[in-house]
Amino acid sequence: MTFVYRYLPALKVTALLAFILFACLPLVQMTLISFTVTLPKPSAEVGSLTFTNYTNIWNSPNLRSSFVNSIAYVLINICITVPVAIPAAYAFSRMSFSGDKHLFLAFIAFRITPPVVLTLPIFQLFSALGIVNSVFGIALAHCLFNLPISIWILQGFISAIPKELDETAFLDGYSHPRFIWKFLLPQIAPGIAVTAFFCFMFSWVEVVFARILTTTNGKPISMAINSLFGFHTDIGLVMAVTTAAMMPGAVLLFAMRTHLSLGFRVGRV
Amino acid sequence: MKYRTEIGWLFVAPAALIISLVGLVPLITVVNYSFFEIFILDARFWVGTEWYAEIIGSERFWASFGRSTLFSAFVLTIQIPLGIAIALCIPKRKIWVGITLALVALPLLVPWNMIPSLWLSLLNSETGILGRILPNLGWASDWKLSTPHTWAVIIVMDVWHWTSLVVILCYSALTTVPAAYYQAAAIDGASPWQVFRHIQLPKLHHVLLMAILLRFMDSFMIYTEAFPINAGGPDGATTFLAVDLGEEIRAFNYGPSAARSVIYFMIILTVAWMFSKAQDMLDCGERS
Numbered sequence: 387m388t389f390v391y392r393y394l395p396a397l398k399v400t401a402l403l404a405f406i407l408f409a410c411l412p413l414v415q416m417t418l419i420s421f422t423v424t425l426p427k428p429s430a431e432v433g434s435l436t437f438t439n440y441t442n443i444w445n446s447p448n449l450r451s452s453f454v455n456s457i458a459y460v461l462i463n464i465c466i467t468v469p470v471a472i473p474a475a476y477a478f479s480r481m482s483f484s485g486d487k488h489l490f491l492a493f494i495a496f497r498i499t500p501p502v503v504l505t506l507p508i509f510q511l512f513s514a515l516g517i518v519n520s521v522f523g524i525a526l527a528h529c530l531f532n533l534p535i536s537i538w539i540l541q542g543f544i545s546a547i548p549k550e551l552d553e554t555a556f557l558d559g560y561s562h563p564r565f566i567w568k569f570l571l572p573q574i575a576p577g578i579a580v581t582a583f584f585c586f587m588f589s590w591v592e593v594v595f596a597r598i599l600t601t602t603n604g605k606p607i608s609m610a611i612n613s614l615f616g617f618h619t620d621i622g623l624v625m626a627v628t629t630a631a632m633m634p635g636a637v638l639l640f641a642m643r644t645h646l647s648l649g650f651r652v653g654r655v
Numbered sequence: 656m657k658y659r660t661e662i663g664w665l666f667v668a669p670a671a672l673i674i675s676l677v678g679l680v681p682l683i684t685v686v687n688y689s690f691f692e693i694f695i696l697d698a699r700f701w702v703g704t705e706w707y708a709e710i711i712g713s714e715r716f717w718a719s720f721g722r723s724t725l726f727s728a729f730v731l732t733i734q735i736p737l738g739i740a741i742a743l744c745i746p747k748r749k750i751w752v753g754i755t756l757a758l759v760a761l762p763l764l765v766p767w768n769m770i771p772s773l774w775l776s777l778l779n780s781e782t783g784i785l786g787r788i789l790p791n792l793g794w795a796s797d798w799k800l801s802t803p804h805t806w807a808v809i810i811v812m813d814v815w816h817w818t819s820l821v822v823i824l825c826y827s828a829l830t831t832v833p834a835a836y837y838q839a840a841a842i843d844g845a846s847p848w849q850v851f852r853h854i855q856l857p858k859l860h861h862v863l864l865m866a867i868l869l870r871f872m873d874s875f876m877i878y879t880e881a882f883p884i885n886a887g888g889p890d891g892a893t894t895f896l897a898v899d900l901g902e903e904i905r906a907f908n909y910g911p912s913a914a915r916s917v918i919y920f921m922i923i924l925t926v927a928w929m930f931s932k933a934q935d936m937l938d939c940g941e942r943s
Contacts, residue, residue, distance in 0.1 A: 391847055398744040405741050406758050408815065412773040413761060415784050419776060466673070474670035483663030487931065489671065495927040496678040498872035502897050503916040503923075506904055507681035507688075530677045533670055538865070562662070593768045593879050608766035621776065628769045635764035636757075643753030646760075646823065 413632075420629045424622035439626035449627060452610035455521050456590065457634070459606060462525035464585045467532045468578060475540035476566060480552065497534035501594035504530070509598050519603040527595040532585045539584060543577030544570065576645050583642050590635060607631045682920065688913035699910075706914035715899065723875050723896045729810050730817075730874040735867060737814070738821025739859065743851070745826055756826065759819045771883035774812045802892040805885045809893060812884070813874060821866045828862040829855060860937050868930045872923065 390397070420439055423430045430436055443449045477483070478490060501508075508527055509518065517523035551573070555565045571578070593608045600609055611627050614620065639646075689706055691699040710716050745755050765773065780786045780796040790796050798804035832854060840850050878897035881887075887894035896919065903912035 394847055399746075402741065402744040402746075402755065405737075405744075405818075406755065409759055409762055409819065411784065412777050412815065413765075415777045416773055419782070470669040470673060473666040477663040477666035480657055481663035481666070482657040482659050483661050486663060486667075489667060491927055491931050493670075493674060494868070494930065495924055496674055498868065498927060499678065499920060499923055500872070500876035500878060500897055502876070502878050502901055502904070503919050504678070504681040504685070506909065506912065506916075507684035508677065510684070511676075511681060526673075527677055529673050533673060537670060562666075587763055591764065591766045593766060608768050611766065612768055624769075624772065625776070628765065628773070631766055631769075632761070632764045636761065639757045639760055639764065643757045644749075646753070646756045646827075 416625045417629055419622055420626035422622050425618060425620045436622070439620075439622045440630070442623055443627055443630055448605075448613075449607075449610055452605050452607045453630075455600075455604050456606040456608075456631075459521035459524040459528070459604075460586050460589050462522060463528045463532060463589050464582050466525060467529055467536050467585050468582060471533055471536035471540055471581065472571075472574075472578075473566065475537045475544055476570065478537065479541045479544040480549075493534040493537060497531050499530070501527075501530070501592070505594060505598050508595070512599060518599050519601060521604050521606075523599045524596055524604070524606065525589075527599060528585075528589045528592060530595075531592075532588055535584060535588065536581045539581045540574065540577055543574045543580075547573050579642065580645050583638060583645075586638060587635065590631075685913045685916045685920075688909050689917045691910055693909035702910065706911045707918070710911065710915055710918060718891075719894055719896045719899050722892075722894065723877075726806075726810070726877065726895060727871050727875045729806075730813055731867060731870060733810070733814050734818045734821050734870055735863065738818050738866065739825050739863075741818070741822045742825035742829055743855070745822075756823065759822055761819075762816050763819050765816075767879040768883075770812060770816055770880050774808060774815075775884065778808065799885050800889055802889055805889060805893050809877075809881050809884055812880065813877070816880065817870060817873070821870065824862045824866045825859055828859050832858050861934070864930065864933055864937065868926070872926060875922075876919070 421435055421437070423432055423434050423436045423438070426432055430438075478486065512518045512523045512527070517526065547570070551569060552565065555569050560568065591608070596606050596608055597612075600606065605613070607627065608631075611624055611631070614624050614627065690701060690703060692702045693699040741759070745752055777783045778786045778789070778798070780790065786796070795801065795804070798808065836854050837850070840854060845853075876897045877895055878901055881893060881895055882898050882901070885893055887898050900912060900915050900919065903915060
């Protein structure tokens, strides 16, 4: 055992590097293909280096609008989720009310409900409400899993704030909403950023709701990629779109790295 | 401690309302459909629990159930320990932490429908990086015909996709360990294993419970990623629970697919209930 301990730091670095290599390998493959000609063309040989896959994305109105749609529904989703999750997380963190545990259990149950179980009725309900084929429909459907997870993350952040902050504010005559607005929000700002990031992450990549809710219009990137598959699939273009689709996330991830590395707190009810 | 007030309901009402709209209402609709034979939505007749009896009595259901359980077991036994281990390996220097976390989390950003395509192109025997190396190590290029090989691909793919989430969650919990604990351990001459067992692991309990819940459920109901790898084959060997449901929905079998959804939701509810029981047990353990 002591032998292992002596080399522990070196082992740790090796394990970490091996894991990062494993995590990046498919992405390297993806990036390589995205710069390769994969369909026979008169101008270039199959297998040669090219940038046309990326220029093709820019030149295709369908692909361009799919990026706009994806960004739109993710933003709408965050704008619905976060303001609704903050008071709920505050209540779960500070108050005890009848049925609170059951309600939290219900939230968790809906978080782990796979979208495929609810596809049929959600499609019917959203058609009745007239929000299929629009970014708003996807944004609302994604609340099913984003809202519970947001409450869970925010609740951990709020629980980390000392109770005294609330109590002094109430003694000074602040109401609950005013207290949340003036004192709590600045305190949990990193928590809100982490929550928004997780909403983005789970919503951006989801496909089951995105597929059934956009049959003709409002297709997000994942569905636009799907429609690229056909008899002669230009896999280079597919990989280029996927690489491009990861870019906003990668930028956000890099911007968020300090928050993530500070360790967002995860709590419980 | 928390103070008792029913105002809490006011604060959770908007969230509860949205979840009711996108979760509860569809669920009730599904329960309703599951008792009917439906050709078109306006013409339906009552069949009672016939669909349920049919599904529960079918061998296919139990076979899929078994496969999904086995798959989840594999996923959990690999991802949870691996996630903890990698979280422990993350360096202490702040600048490295950010970079490692960002790199590790990259697989989470790939659209789910592209994940099978990525792995298939990686394993492509002509152009893939792995596809060109692996045959030299004894991996047959016609792996799609073999059940163990297909399983291995799907499991490795899921490990690749989701271990990062476990790493991030575990790392977030590890940062809540006060530095004084480590100093005290160093003074007592505790070994790294003892530090892990008695200082770090207890801090991980709650997060691990959540990670296990999320990973169990998402792998148990794996749908988008698993099917395109080998179309549920070879010979149905990778047909999981959600794939069966997806097929019935695509065939517009409203009644049977609704009954199936209800059965799946019952499983989900049981799991969520066990999760909350486990959480209570952890709380009791901490207090005593």
